Amino acid sequence: MTLRLFDETPAPYVAPEVIAPGAMLLRGFALGVDEALLQAVEGVVAAAPLRHLVTPGGYTMSVAMTNCGALGWVSDRSGYRYDAKDPLSGQAWPSMPACFAELALRAAAEAGFDNFRPDACLINRYEPGARLSLHQDKDEGSMDAPIVSVSLGLPAVFLFGGLRRSDCTARYRLQHGDVAVWGGPSRLAYHGVAPLAKGEHARLGAQRINLTFRCAR
Numbered sequence: 001m002t003l004r005l006f007d008e009t010p011a012p013y014v015a016p017e018v019i020a021p022g023a024m025l026l027r028g029f030a031l032g033v034d035e036a037l038l039q040a041v042e043g044v045v046a047a048a049p050l051r052h053l054v055t056p057g058g059y060t061m062s063v064a065m066t067n068c069g070a071l072g073w074v075s076d077r078s079g080y081r082y083d084a085k086d087p088l089s090g091q092a093w094p095s096m097p098a099c100f101a102e103l104a105l106r107a108a109a110e111a112g113f114d115n116f117r118p119d120a121c122l123i124n125r126y127e128p129g130a131r132l133s134l135h136q137d138k139d140e141g142s143m144d145a146p147i148v149s150v151s152l153g154l155p156a157v158f159l160f161g162g163l164r165r166s167d168c169t170a171r172y173r174l175q176h177g178d179v180a181v182w183g184g185p186s187r188l189a190y191h192g193v194a195p196l197a198k199g200e201h202a203r204l205g206a207q208r209i210n211l212t213f214r215c216a217r
Ligand SMILES: O=C(O)CCC(=O)C(=O)O
Pocket: 122, 124, 132, 137, 149, 158, 191, 192, 193, 210, 212
């Protein structure tokens, strides 16, 4: 047996860890393709820069966001929605890189959700202190498909609760290469990310990148 008590090196993928019915952590699942994913992120960000969106309530989000795929998630004073165009440029979002679609398909299948073909990928960038408060992903047209969420860079504390905001939340440390998948009975589970702790990641420096794949149509 290998003890990993103080070792921050991500471990290779072993098996899904079920955290709720229909919700799983695939620890280290993205490790083999992490460099390809990060280079693809750079390409997307060059065409559609990360930006801090404003919520309908007028609050500027601490997480910076952009999108790729046919649809992108946006927020402004008029509400949350998916849009085929980047409001900054008026152009279509960059297309979904093949390595994104392939990883999302494989991760969903590993979690028991076959034929996952996302049409939207929200890219989130957290710097130390950035957080995402408890929410449901409920702007998608269908709740049949799961959400697939890939963590890269600095570790974060992922909060995962139940179907009511007041339900207890469990805390999971997500590291570079980890993938979370939630669907079926957990599709509308409340979740969020605690304020990112300071740190330095060997590849990404003081940031965490999260890719969230959705079937938005
Ligand atoms: O950053 C994460 O791990 C979660 C992101 C998320 O929940 C979202 O983009 O809706």
